[in-house]
Amino acid sequence: MTETMGILAYGAHVPYRRLDRAAISDVMGSGGGQGWRSVASFDQDTTTMGVEAARQALAATDLDPEALWFSTVAPAYLDKTNATTVHAALRLDAAASALDLGGAVRSSVGALRSALTGPGRTLVVSSDLRVGLPTSADESLGGDAAAAVLTGSAADGPLLAEYLGGASATAEFLDRWRTPGDVTSRTWEERFGEEAYRPLVEQAWAAALADVGLAADDIDTAIVTGLHGRAVKRLGGRLGVAVADDLIDTVGNSGAAHPALLLADALDTADAGRVVALVVLADGVEVLVFRSTDALAAGRPSRSVAAQVEDRADVAYPTYLAWRGLLEVQPPNRPAPNRISASASLRRSDWKHGFVGSKDATTGTTHLPPSRVGIGGGAVDDMEPAPMADTEGTIVTFTVDRLAYSPSPPIVFAVVDFDGGGRMPIELTDVDPAEVAVGGRVAMTFRRLHSADGIHNYFWKARPVRG
Amino acid sequence: MASHGIRDRVAIVGMGCTPFREHWDKSLDDLLIDAAGLAFDSAGVTKDDLDAYWFGTSQSAASGISLATPLRLSGKPVTRVENYCATGSEALRQACYAVASGAYDSAMAIGAEKVKDGGYQGLNAFPIPTDGTNRTLTAAAMYSLILPAYAERYGVDEDELRRVVARIAEKNHYNGARNPLAQFRRETSAEAICEMPAVAGRLSVFDCAGVADGAAAAIVVRAEEAHRYTDRPLYVKALSLVAGDSSGLIDPDYDFTTLPECAAAATDAYAQAGITDPRAELALAEVHDCFTPTELVLMEDLGFSEPGTAWRDVLDGTFDLDGDLPVNTDGGLKSFGHPVGASGLRMHYEAWIQLRDRAPEERRVDLRGRTKALIHNLGGYPGEMLSFVGIVGSELD
Numbered sequence: 135m136t137e138t139m140g141i142l143a144y145g146a147h148v149p150y151r152r153l154d155r156a157a158i159s160d161v162m163g164s165g166g167g168q169g170w171r172s173v174a175s176f177d178q179d180t181t182t183m184g185v186e187a188a189r190q191a192l193a194a195t196d197l198d199p200e201a202l203w204f205s206t207v208a209p210a211y212l213d214k215t216n217a218t219t220v221h222a223a224l225r226l227d228a229a230a231s232a233l234d235l236g237g238a239v240r241s242s243v244g245a246l247r248s249a250l251t252g253p254g255r256t257l258v259v260s261s262d263l264r265v266g267l268p269t270s271a272d273e274s275l276g277g278d279a280a281a282a283v284l285t286g287s288a289a290d291g292p293l294l295a296e297y298l299g300g301a302s303a304t305a306e307f308l309d310r311w312r313t314p315g316d317v318t319s320r321t322w323e324e325r326f327g328e329e330a331y332r333p334l335v336e337q338a339w340a341a342a343l344a345d346v347g348l349a350a351d352d353i354d355t356a357i358v359t360g361l362h363g364r365a366v367k368r369l370g371g372r373l374g375v376a377v378a379d380d381l382i383d384t385v386g387n388s389g390a391a392h393p394a395l396l397l398a399d400a401l402d403t404a405d406a407g408r409v410v411a412l413v414v415l416a417d418g419v420e421v422l423v424f425r426s427t428d429a430l431a432a433g434r435p436s437r438s439v440a441a442q443v444e445d446r447a448d449v450a451y452p453t454y455l456a457w458r459g460l461l462e463v464q465p466p467n468r469p470a471p472n473r474i475s476a477s478a479s480l481r482r483s484d485w486k487h488g489f490v491g492s493k494d495a496t497t498g499t500t501h502l503p504p505s506r507v508g509i510g511g512g513a514v515d516d517m518e519p520a521p522m523a524d525t526e527g528t529i530v531t532f533t534v535d536r537l538a539y540s541p542s543p544p545i546v547f548a549v550v551d552f553d554g555g556g557r558m559p560i561e562l563t564d565v566d567p568a569e570v571a572v573g574g575r576v577a578m579t580f581r582r583l584h585s586a587d588g589i590h591n592y593f594w595k596a597r598p599v600r601g
Numbered sequence: 602m603a604s605h606g607i608r609d610r611v612a613i614v615g616m617g618c619t620p621f622r623e624h625w626d627k628s629l630d631d632l633l634i635d636a637a638g639l640a641f642d643s644a645g646v647t648k649d650d651l652d653a654y655w656f657g658t659s660q661s662a663a664s665g666i667s668l669a670t671p672l673r674l675s676g677k678p679v680t681r682v683e684n685y686c687a688t689g690s691e692a693l694r695q696a697c698y699a700v701a702s703g704a705y706d707s708a709m710a711i712g713a714e715k716v717k718d719g720g721y722q723g724l725n726a727f728p729i730p731t732d733g734t735n736r737t738l739t740a741a742a743m744y745s746l747i748l749p750a751y752a753e754r755y756g757v758d759e760d761e762l763r764r765v766v767a768r769i770a771e772k773n774h775y776n777g778a779r780n781p782l783a784q785f786r787r788e789t790s791a792e793a794i795c796e797m798p799a800v801a802g803r804l805s806v807f808d809c810a811g812v813a814d815g816a817a818a819a820i821v822v823r824a825e826e827a828h829r830y831t832d833r834p835l836y837v838k839a840l841s842l843v844a845g846d847s848s849g850l851i852d853p854d855y856d857f858t859t860l861p862e863c864a865a866a867a868t869d870a871y872a873q874a875g876i877t878d879p880r881a882e883l884a885l886a887e888v889h890d891c892f893t894p895t896e897l898v899l900m901e902d903l904g905f906s907e908p909g910t911a912w913r914d915v916l917d918g919t920f921d922l923d924g925d926l927p928v929n930t931d932g933g934l935k936s937f938g939h940p941v942g943a944s945g946l947r948m949h950y951e952a953w954i955q956l957r958d959r960a961p962e963e964r965r966v967d968l969r970g971r972t973k974a975l976i977h978n979l980g981g982y983p984g985e986m987l988s989f990v991g992i993v994g995s996e997l998d
Contacts, residue, residue: 469725474733482732501851504736509848531750531803531857535742537723547738549746549857557853559736559984574747583733589732 137287139250140296141424142197145190145435146398147183147280147399148385148442149174150564150597155274157451165269171386174278176457176542177563177581180206180261181216182592185223185580190257191282192224193524197291199257199284200249202232203249205242207312207390208263209234210582210590212223219592220259220316222487223580225521239310240416242390246283247422250297251313262389265458266320271311275363279385281394292429295401295410297422301341303334304418311359317459324364332363334419339373342411342421347437350374353423354408356409360415361389364498370413378410384443397424420584445600447566457542467502468539473587484579485520489578489594492517500556520556526599527552529574534567541584550576550580563595575599602995604841606813606873607701607995612827612834613819615644618950621937626653629661630671636816637672637711637944644820644830648672650706651820654679657692657712658942661728668711678705680896685980686891687842688712689817689945690989694840696821706823712947713816714940723812724941741809741892743982744801750857755909763803765912766893767791770807771870772921773890773929777936779964786815787824808893813938817946819953824997828983833957838973839873839992841866849984855954860895863979863988864902868991871904874973875998880926883992884971885955887948889979890933900928903977903990927966930955945978945989952976956995
């Protein structure tokens, strides 16, 4: 007997920063448009955004993933696995395998389908950072985001949404492509792609309905997405089903992350028993059909997609260009950081990636970073692990450093006292220096501090908790 | 814990100090040769007369060979020492202990730093391979944390406190303007400093020590031998060093209004020297004014002012050249800049000339019968610090 598979948990990450599309034409004289796109901060990449989405998902469940699949088309590393960084930040068991599934945008929905049809509990994390040349449609319509879905069977725990089935249609044609090493994509003329997708949508949609034994009328909502905006809009409108908001006006199209992001957004608001079809146009069409359950209401992540869309601040267009490396600005006249040590990083992986300090078993004092010998006396190696990544804190004092090296000066730095004990001076991010105040509340977030010699230095920063 | 000290067992009998400058035309070797030569001449000795050498440099060189080579010291024990920004004082401390122990009859402590060959403004720590989780804040930003904390704890208006620390810079530049060895010799008003843009917290560039190359050296001998070299030796009354355990960065009880390592080193040094009322007994103090808030809280940690009152004493002129207890009479780090390995010995050099009536007339301290000076030299940051406090005197007790 086959267990029903489905979604055990999910979460999303929309970065704090937005680019007002009107700002593009204000500077460049063309390009842009209306609405906003989300912008990964200078200290975020697809790996760190993936960590934030996965933390949202796992915080809502007691279940541990047996595997982690990380899918992006903007990987921080090649050759080296990026999923292992996510794995370390989530402090998953070494026995849980961590794999990258990349190369093409289609890989992310493929990972989701494979996880939903395979055995075991799999955390599927998709993340994307969309870059286009200044004034291009990709620049203004793209978005940066990540989403995570923990798949498994009803035997693992209550499913938030059951996977009913789906279908696939595949074809080889040139609509959008990027050669390795290029930062931006290129596309064929729009009309060709739309016509190429048309029969594939029809084929996959019909096959999916047949697979799940439902008629179009039985589908409550279709999520239709893909990087060919015109095909998505035109062909989605012909499915005969209500089509969900695609978040293009507020987030932009987050490419490989967008299918799971939209699915998360739909699950954030869906009542029990709703049938949702995910239709993804990417070198063919993938259709996945879900039905929400009674467990959904109690299993949602703490920060909905809508809440993250609301929690935002604009970034100036030139700053955005500098963050993406499209505009080179003068750095502070200080030496850039050296590359980190691989061996030192491995020895302290729990601290560096997991933000695990130590707690003196005798005095109860939390030490950040972990320490073998405690302050205020006590025995050597009398310490217990103190995981602090999910603990919020309060700003005791702070300063703004306009001299220190940073990829985006100035550095805002605060001494933070964590709830329940533990103090650390730590850099703040997603912050306007003018909004920082003693007594302000912060939460931890996984970031990329800098890169040197091709090595990315990942660690944690604190971000203000707003609202 | 015992800290017996070596009061009156060792004497400084010669010192030398180069001008602190952007010495584009001088190498580290040049600075070492110049400072050592001034000290040799001062004591009337040659390099071969001295038994041992301690060389303090933070980042400009490594090992005793880097002193033995430029001076061409032959067959001598030469040791390089490093202890952050207190490196110069640490070299002196080691030399004094070696002589006090009887192991050697005489020794030189020399400190030097060649900062300006790096190509960047400011001091830059050399890269030790790490896991990349270390704080990357500048020292200026770390010390800027003192001001809001002090204002909060003692109920001082933040704008008022900003003017207080600018007043400290004004005082030190006033003194430095009267010192030919200082790098910056122009007076600057507190009002002008307050109007400068902030670079870290509320601190402007003029709240920070400058950057300079320089070297300074001292020759020490057993106290009973001192008069063979000079009629006016300085006796070492106390040498204290406290390296903190960085608990201030972990301990929620630490509030950034005090530098406990400095207070502990001062307590130890006063006990060694038999000083009970430092404000009344000391003729002057040279303290580590790396940033203006540092000097403010040092006045309390060194026992010159009651906690929470130093800001008022600063405004009252207590620490001015003609004040009750002149502080940084040579202009301090503010006027000299901070060649890390040299600064501690440069501070001792000021005590060497002031207590022996050799300071230039325009900044000579009225000793009023006081015979002792305090030298305070620190390294690190609030919460994560080491501190040296030394006391020298022109009379045997």
